[in-house]
Structure formats: structure tokens, C-alpha cells
Amino acid sequence: MPDIHASRRDRLRDRATGSGLDAVLVTSLTNVAYLTGFTGSNAALIVAADGADLLGTDGRYLIQAQHEVPDVQRLIDRKALGAMAQMLAKRGTRALGYESHVVTVDERAGLVEALPDTRLASVEGAVEELRATKDEHEIELLRSACRLADAALAGLLADGGLRAGRTERQVGRDLDARMLDLGADAVSFETIVAAGPNSAIPHHSPTDRALDRGDLVTLDFGATYRGYHSDMTRTYVLGEPADWQREIYELVAAAQRAGRHALGIGADVVAVDRAARDVIGAAGYAEAFGHGLGHGVGLVIHEAPMMGPTGTGTLGELMTVTVEPGVYLEGRGGVRIEDTLVVRADGPELLTLTSKDFTVLPDRNNQI
Amino acid sequence: MPDIHASRRDRLRDRATGSGLDAVLVTSLTNVAYLTGFTGSNAALIVAADGADLLGTDGRYLIQAQHEVPDVQRLIDRKALGAMAQMLAKRGTRALGYESHVVTVDERAGLVEALPDTRLASVEGAVEELRATKDEHEIELLRSACRLADAALAGLLADGGLRAGRTERQVGRDLDARMLDLGADAVSFETIVAAGPNSAIPHHSPTDRALDRGDLVTLDFGATYRGYHSDMTRTYVLGEPADWQREIYELVAAAQRAGRHALGIGADVVAVDRAARDVIGAAGYAEAFGHGLGHGVGLVIHEAPMMGPTGTGTLGELMTVTVEPGVYLEGRGGVRIEDTLVVRADGPELLTLTSKDFTVLPDRNNQI
Numbered sequence: 001m002p003d004i005h006a007s008r009r010d011r012l013r014d015r016a017t018g019s020g021l022d023a024v025l026v027t028s029l030t031n032v033a034y035l036t037g038f039t040g041s042n043a044a045l046i047v048a049a050d051g052a053d054l055l056g057t058d059g060r061y062l063i064q065a066q067h068e069v070p071d072v073q074r075l076i077d078r079k080a081l082g083a084m085a086q087m088l089a090k091r092g093t094r095a096l097g098y099e100s101h102v103v104t105v106d107e108r109a110g111l112v113e114a115l116p117d118t119r120l121a122s123v124e125g126a127v128e129e130l131r132a133t134k135d136e137h138e139i140e141l142l143r144s145a146c147r148l149a150d151a152a153l154a155g156l157l158a159d160g161g162l163r164a165g166r167t168e169r170q171v172g173r174d175l176d177a178r179m180l181d182l183g184a185d186a187v188s189f190e191t192i193v194a195a196g197p198n199s200a201i202p203h204h205s206p207t208d209r210a211l212d213r214g215d216l217v218t219l220d221f222g223a224t225y226r227g228y229h230s231d232m233t234r235t236y237v238l239g240e241p242a243d244w245q246r247e248i249y250e251l252v253a254a255a256q257r258a259g260r261h262a263l264g265i266g267a268d269v270v271a272v273d274r275a276a277r278d279v280i281g282a283a284g285y286a287e288a289f290g291h292g293l294g295h296g297v298g299l300v301i302h303e304a305p306m307m308g309p310t311g312t313g314t315l316g317e318l319m320t321v322t323v324e325p326g327v328y329l330e331g332r333g334g335v336r337i338e339d340t341l342v343v344r345a346d347g348p349e350l351l352t353l354t355s356k357d358f359t360v361l362p363d364r365n366n367q368i
Numbered sequence: 369m370p371d372i373h374a375s376r377r378d379r380l381r382d383r384a385t386g387s388g389l390d391a392v393l394v395t396s397l398t399n400v401a402y403l404t405g406f407t408g409s410n411a412a413l414i415v416a417a418d419g420a421d422l423l424g425t426d427g428r429y430l431i432q433a434q435h436e437v438p439d440v441q442r443l444i445d446r447k448a449l450g451a452m453a454q455m456l457a458k459r460g461t462r463a464l465g466y467e468s469h470v471v472t473v474d475e476r477a478g479l480v481e482a483l484p485d486t487r488l489a490s491v492e493g494a495v496e497e498l499r500a501t502k503d504e505h506e507i508e509l510l511r512s513a514c515r516l517a518d519a520a521l522a523g524l525l526a527d528g529g530l531r532a533g534r535t536e537r538q539v540g541r542d543l544d545a546r547m548l549d550l551g552a553d554a555v556s557f558e559t560i561v562a563a564g565p566n567s568a569i570p571h572h573s574p575t576d577r578a579l580d581r582g583d584l585v586t587l588d589f590g591a592t593y594r595g596y597h598s599d600m601t602r603t604y605v606l607g608e609p610a611d612w613q614r615e616i617y618e619l620v621a622a623a624q625r626a627g628r629h630a631l632g633i634g635a636d637v638v639a640v641d642r643a644a645r646d647v648i649g650a651a652g653y654a655e656a657f658g659h660g661l662g663h664g665v666g667l668v669i670h671e672a673p674m675m676g677p678t679g680t681g682t683l684g685e686l687m688t689v690t691v692e693p694g695v696y697l698e699g700r701g702g703v704r705i706e707d708t709l710v711v712r713a714d715g716p717e718l719l720t721l722t723s724k725d726f727t728v729l730p731d732r733n734n735q736i
Contacts, residue, residue: 059658060571078678098473105468105476106492124474173548180541203428290427310446 004137006071009035011130012047016097016123023048023088024097024123027081027107030299031099031127033227036069044081045072046088054087056080081107085114097123125304132296132304134318138228139342139351142298142320145184145230146340146351148223152178153234153354162361164213164238168193168206171219179223188222188229188301199235200334202291202326213239216333222301229301231322232352233338237360245335248285248327249358252335255279256356259293259323263341263348269311276325277309285327288334294322297340319343320351372505373405374439379498380415384465384491391416391456392465392491395449395475398667399467399495401595404437412449413440414456422455424448449475453482465491493672500664500672502686506596507710507719510666510688513552513598514708514719516591520546521602521722530729532581532606536561536574539587547591556590556597556669567603568702570659570694581607584701590669597669599690600720601706605728613703616653616695617726620703623647624724627661627691631709631716637679644693645677653695656702662690665708687711688719 012035016024026032026045032055035045040061046054056075057065065074077083088096093115098108100122111120134142152175156162161174172193179187194204196215204218211217220233235252237245259276273293280289292308297320305313307321315321324338337356342349380403384392394400394413400423403413408429414422424443425433433442445451456464461483466476468490479488502510520543524530529542540561547555562572564583572586579585588601603620605613627644641661648657660676665688673681675689683689692706705724710717 100473100477103473105466105471105473105490108473109468122473173545177541177545 004135005035005037005069008130009047009053012127013049013051015126016047017049019097019121019123021049021095021097021121021123022091022093024126025084025088025099025111026127027099028102028127031102031131034127034131034299036072038065038068039227040064042080044084046084048091052091054084056084082110082114085111088118089115093118095119095121097121097126099127100124128304131298132319133316134298134320134342136318138298139318139320141226141228142230142340142342143351145188145223145225145228146232146353148179148182148184148225149221149230149232150352150354151182152184152223153219153221153232157361160362162211162217162219162236162238164211164215167208167210168195168198168204169208171211171217172206172221175219175221179221182223184223184225185227186224188224188231192218192220192233194218194220194334195238197331197333200328200330200332202328202334202336211238214242216245216335218334218336220336220338227299229297229299230352231297231301231324231338231340232354233324233336234354234356235335235337237358239360239362241358241360244329245333246358248329249335251280251283251285252325252327252337253356253358255289255325256323256337256339259325260339260341260348260350263315263321263323263343265315265317265343265345267315269305269307269313269315270309272315272323273307273309273311276323280325280327288327288329289325290328291326294324294338296321315343317343317345372503373403373437376498377403377415377421380495381417381419383494384415385417387465387489387491389417389463389465389489389491390459390461392494393452393456393467393479394495395467396470396495399470399499402495402499402667404440406433406437407595408432410448412452414452416459420459422452424452450478450482453479456486457483461486463487463489465489465494467495468492496672499666500687501684502666502688502710504686506666507686507688509594509596510598510708510710511719513556513591513593513596514600514721516547516550516552516593517589517598517600518720518722519550520552520591521587521589521600523550525729528730530579530585530587530604530606532579532583535576535578536563536566536572537576539579539585540574540589543587543589547589550591552591552593553595554592556592556599560586560588560601562586562588562702563606565699565701568696568698568700570696570702570704579606582610584613584703586702586704588704588706595667597665597667598720599665599669599692599706599708600722601692601694601704602722602724603703603705605726607728607730609726609728612697613701614726616697617703619648619651619653620693620695620705621724621726623657623693624691624705624707627693628707628709628716628718631683631689631691631711633683633685633711633713635683637673637675637681637683638677640683640691641675641677641679644691648693648695656695656697657693658696659694662692662706664689683711685711685713
């Protein structure tokens with residue numbers, strides 16, 4: 001996709017030129033990947049006002065860089081960042097943008113030493129801002145990632161993989177294996193399987209606790225596909241539900257619906273969070289929803305925009321975000337429901353398609 | 369293990385006091401884990417000359433921090449780093465050490481703003497230097513991690529899991545599953561399974577290429593146990609070996625032996641690298657060994673000391689390192705053999721116990 005990457009670099013170049021910079025040095029690996037398609041573990045990128053862009057990496061990635069980034073000049077050096085600074089000095093760079101939220105104090109000192117006559121200016125968050133708005137190519141990859149997660153969960157449920165007697169860890173590994181079998185490149189993050197009282201812990205790591213009848217079971221998981229992450233949460237009840245379980249499930253589902261409906265071009269992120277939060281608050285559970293409503297998702301699992309009570313900014317077309325309210329009752333259990341959606345002019349597009357209807361799983365007696 | 373963590377903090381405290389610092393602010397998560405035992409994903413630590421240490425994290429980790437770090441005062445705040453800077457200002461801190469190789473330019477600006485009357489001094493690498501020398505508690509965890517990897521590989525081989533017809537990806541996932549089944553908390557890194565010509569690529573990612581008769585197959589993998597990583601590589605031949613395969617195998621094995629024997633207290637890391645490299649060079653394969661000999665291993669998979677041609681420093685007692693020479697013949701195949709070992713006064717202790725004898729695996733016709 002050289003065209004897509006070139007147009008992304010052009011957008012950054014426009015911003016650099018507008019700020020009077022000769023070049024921007026990009027050192028966030030994710031941002032380099034976004035701007036070039038390079039997937040190695042060591043890289044930096046110069047986006048130059050005059051178009052003389054340069055990708056730096058080390059000898060391990062010589063062939064990979066040729067293959068992935070045919071349209072940008074490459075500099076191969078064991079200490080690529082230092083060599084790129086030398087190159088910028090040779091070019092007579094007067095004003096250089098750099099990622100002050102990524103560059104360490106020591107790295108900046110190295111730049112200052114190599115570029116004594118260059119003014120360094122922060123371009124903090126510039127590429128992250130570009131990344132927040134997806135293009136249709138990215139959305140297609142996100143759609144594929146979400147489809148893999150949907151299919152893995154459908155398979156798990158169809159095969160009775162979510163049943164009393166299995167441990168949280170077993171269920172998590174089963175779900176992970178299904179995503180990989182279906183073609184995921186990796187899992188998006190450590191899969192959360194939280195059963196019974198554990199479902200009241202939002203970021204619970206799977207344990208050897210066995211799922212039991214009457215448990216709420218929360219699954220929060222995602223697949224990575226060509227660098228893009230899906231993120232979805234579903235909560236089920238094993239066997240006959242208690243009234244309180246059904247009550248908080250329907251409450252969270254209503255809040256999640258309100259949050260989804262609030263997604264729109266120009267919507268303030270705080271207002272979207274509040275749309276869902278007010279539903280939970282009105283039912284008297286405000287204290288039981290202790291985290292933000294959602295976040296952008298793309299090349300990393302948590303990225304701009306952040307949608308919470310202390311967020312800033314508004315949503316734009318083609319931003320891709322999660323909506324994931326929850327109600328957590330310590331010692332008893334919790335419910336979280338999460339989708340990944342694309343903000344569009346004619347209403348949000350849902351990428352995670354698994355049903356959110358209240359679902360009671362059969363009370364099986366199968367052995368593991 | 370509060371005692372162990374307290375004594376680690378005391379070592380850093382001694383260094384801070386010796387440098388005239390009132391406190392050190394530790395922001396590397398790995399370093400915080402080393403000094404406190406805390407395993408959450410957001411934390412910072414103050415190690416104070418007067419003993420008033422403070423762990424900062426956010427509300428998600430309230431209970432976990434109480435449990436894991438009972439012996440250090442805790443500060444819970446959504447923006448823990450900012451709150452800790454306020455606390456340091458309140459304490460009248462005049463000289464503060466900080467990790468300039470970890471702290472970003474923006475984070476440093478935040479510290480300067482919150483601490484206008486404080487001198488900031490880099491303590492770059494101070495904790496990493498402490499970490500390079502393990503204590504017996506850490507070595508026991510590393511031993512457990514290595515044992516898990518040994519057992520997983522033994523099971524894979526015993527069950528005929530390494531055979532023609534299986535893909536690199538299938539073998540990798542089988543090995544990973546075995547480590548997790550045996551009790552690993554995670555895998556140390558993406559398992560490398562490289563068969564045939566792919567074995568000439570040192571950091572090959574597993575593909576859908578099927579293993580074939582006559583292939584060299586390299587497995588480079590490790591288990592994580594309670595935060596500590598194992599690292600081991602073995603190379604096998606499937607079916608009847610060619611002379612060149614046997615030749616480079618025995619060469620790499622001899623080089624690896626030379627490298628292991630060169631490990632000793634006071635040994636220069638460059639000399640250890642050379643001990644192995646000279647064996648390969650003398651056989652005319654210098655160009656085919658393009659990476660360093662090994663690295664420290666512990667809370668992260670690659671840590672100090674780095675043992676390569678451009679390394680610096682000497683080995684000390686209880687440093688734990690890998691020794692992993694390789695010979696890579698592009699388009700044909702390669703061999704790498706790697707162990708994890710502890711430097712000890714009476715000679716290195718081998719932690720990865722799987723045989724390194726030249727092993728030809730049976731030429732099975734099993735289907736997958």
C-alpha cells in the first residue's frame with residue numbers, strides 16, 4: 001500500500017511545513033509503521049519538507065525494509081537514530097520536529113549533540129491525531145479483526161466451550177486458539193475471562209478458578225489482523241440467572257445502547273461518556289461504573305480518542321472507538337458489554353457483530 | 369518477598385546517598401517491579417535517602433498494590449507521576465535522581481514544572497546495573513522457567529511433534545501450549561520455529577511452511593515464570609542429515625562450548641564473544657555469524673550484560689546470560705545453539721538442560 005503510506009506522510013509533511021519545520025523525526029515504532037508500513041522492531045523515520053523522506057533501521061531488517069517500504073529511501077545502520085541525526089545535520093536542517101512524548105531525555109541529548117545548529121520543536125501527538133481518523137483500508141482490516149473475534153466466540157459457544165467445570169484459564173486459551181486457528185496474527189491483549197465474583201474485577205487475569213453454575217462470565221478479548229486490533233466484551237450467565245444478574249445486564253445493555261447512539265460526528269467525547277453513564281447513574285449504580293466509556297482502537301489497542309469523564313475533544317468521521325460500560329458489584333459479579341464501532345455520517349457502523357441479547361448458557365454437566 | 373525488595377531498594381538508596389541525592393524517582397516499570405514486587409501496568413517509585421519510599425499507581429491497582437507491596441507506602445492517583453512530583457516538592461527535595469533513558473522529554477518537563485527548586489540528575493542504568501547480578505531467589509525462578517521450557521521440548525519430541533508435514537506455525541503453537549500447560553505464566557517471546565532455508569534467518573517468524581525431510585529445524589523459545597524469562601535454542605535435522613548440516617552443527621556446538629567455558633567472574637564480555645567467534649572464524653564461517661554471542665536475561669528477555677563484539681564491561685558472579693552462536697547459510701539453512709547460564713566462581717551453572725548432542729529426528733510419514 002505505498003500510496004496510502006505516501007499520502008499519510010504527506011499529511012504530516014503539510015503540518016510540518018505549516019509549522020515552519022524542515023523535517024519531522026518520527027521515533028514511535030507504531031507511528032513509523034503507520035506512515036510507511038514497516039513492521040520491524042527498530043526504526044525511525046524522517047519526513048522532510050522537501051520530500052526526501054528516509055527510513056532508518058538496522059541490518060536485521062535490510063530485506064524486510066526493502067520489501068515493506070519500497071517507496072522510501074532507506075538507511076541501514078546498527079545505530080540508526082544516530083546515523084539519521086548525522087544525515088539531518090549534513091542536510092543543514094534548521095528546524096526539526098520530534099516526538100517529545102516518545103523521545104527520552106537521553107535520546108534528545110544525542111540529537112542536540114549531533115545537531116548543534118538545529119532548533120528542536122515538539123510535534124507531540126501529531127501522528128496520533130492523524131491515526132485517530134481511519135481510512136477505509138484500515139477499517140477493512142479492523143473489520144477483519146473483529147470478524148475473527150466474532151467467529152472464535154461463536155465457535156466457542158457452539159462447541160459448549162463455556163461451561164461449568166472449565167477454568168477461566170482453559171476458556172481463555174480455547175478462545176485464543178480459535179482466533180489463531182481462524183487466521184488472527186495474534187491476540188490483541190491478554191484475554192480476560194472472569195467468572196463469578198471475578199467478573200467484578202474489570203481487568204481480571206484468568207485463573208484456575210472453575211466456572212460454576214450461576215456465574216456471570218465476562219469475556220473481553222480481541223484478534224490482531226495485519227497490525228489492527230479488535231476489542232469486544234460479552235457477559236453470559238451459566239445456568240439459571242438470578243434477578244440481580246438480569247437486572248444489571250439489562251442496565252449495562254441499555255447504557256451501552258445509549259453510548260452507541262451518542263456516537264456521531266462532532267459529538268463531544270465527554271457527552272458520549274455521559275450518555276451511557278447517566279443511564280447507570282439513574283439506576284443508582286453510578287459508583288459501580290468506575291472506568292471510562294471507551295477508547296480509540298487501531299494499530300494499538302488503546303489510542304486516541306479516549307472517551308471518559310475527563311476526555312477532551314470531539315469525534316470525527318471514520319474514528320473507530322469502543323463503547324464498553326460496565327457495572328461491577330464487589331464480591332458478587334459484574335457485567336461489561338463492549339463493541340468496536342466506526343463513526344460515520346449516517347450513524348455508527350458496528351464492527352463486532354456478536355449478539356448482545358441477554359443469554360443464559362445451558363447448565364451442562366459435561367466434564368472437561 | 370518484602371525483605372528481598374527492601375534490600376534491593378537499600379542498594380539503590382546507598383548509591384543515591386553516595387551521589388548526594390535526596391531521592392531517586394524510578395519510572396521504568398520493570399525497575400519498579402524489581403525494587404518492589406509490583407506487577408501492575410502503571411507505577412512509579414520514590415526511593416528516598418531518608419527511607420520514606422513511596423509507590424505510586426492508579427485506582428485499578430489499589431488492592432493489588434496492597435497485596436504485592438505491603439512494606440512501602442502507597443499513593444493512589446489517576447495521574448500518579450504528577451502526584452508523586454507534588455509529594456517530592458512538599459518534602460523539599462533538593463536533588464532528585466531520575467531515569468533519563470526512560471523518562472520522555474514531556475515527562476521531564478512535567479517534573480521541572482512541579483519541582484522548580486529541585487536539581488534533576490540522571491541515574492541512567494543504575495537499576496539495570498543492579499539487576500544484572502541476580503540473587504539466589506531470582507536464580508531459582510530462572511531455573512524454574514528454564515525447566516518448563518526443557519520439559520515442553522522433551523514432550524514435543526517424545527510425542528513426535530517435530531515431524532515432516534507439520535507447519536512451523538503448528539510446531540510453535542504446540543510448544544507454546546506445552547509450556548503453558550506445564551505452568552508457565554506466558555511465553556518469553558514469540559517462539560521461533562525455522563525450518564529448511566528459513567533456519568538461515570536468525571529471527572524468523574513461524575510461517576505455514578511445512579517441515580520437510582532433510583530440513584534443519586531451529587527452535588528458539590522460552591517460558592516466563594513469576595516474571596523471569598528462560599531462553600533456549602536447539603536445532604535438529606529431520607531425517608538423514610547432509611554432510612554440511614552435520615559440519616555446521618558440530619562447528620556451532622564447539623563454538624557454543626567455547627563460549628560457555630569462557631564465562632567466568634571478571635571475564636571481559638568482548639573476550640567471551642571472541643572465544644566462540646574465533647572457533648567459527650577459524651573454520652571459515654566468520655561472515656555467517658552476524659550477531660552477538662549472548663545477553664543477560666531476567667525480568668526482561670534482553671538485558672545487561674550484552675556480550676558481543678562491541679560490548680563493554682566484565683562478567684560478575686551471579687550474572688545470568690545466554691550463549692548462542694549460530695551459523696547461517698542463506699538459502700540453505702542455519703544452526704543456532706543457545707543455553708541460559710549463571711556465572712559462578714566454580715564455573716557456570718547450566719539452567720537449560722536439554723541435550724545439545726547432534727540429533728537426527730526419525731523420518732516419520734505421519735500425517736498431521
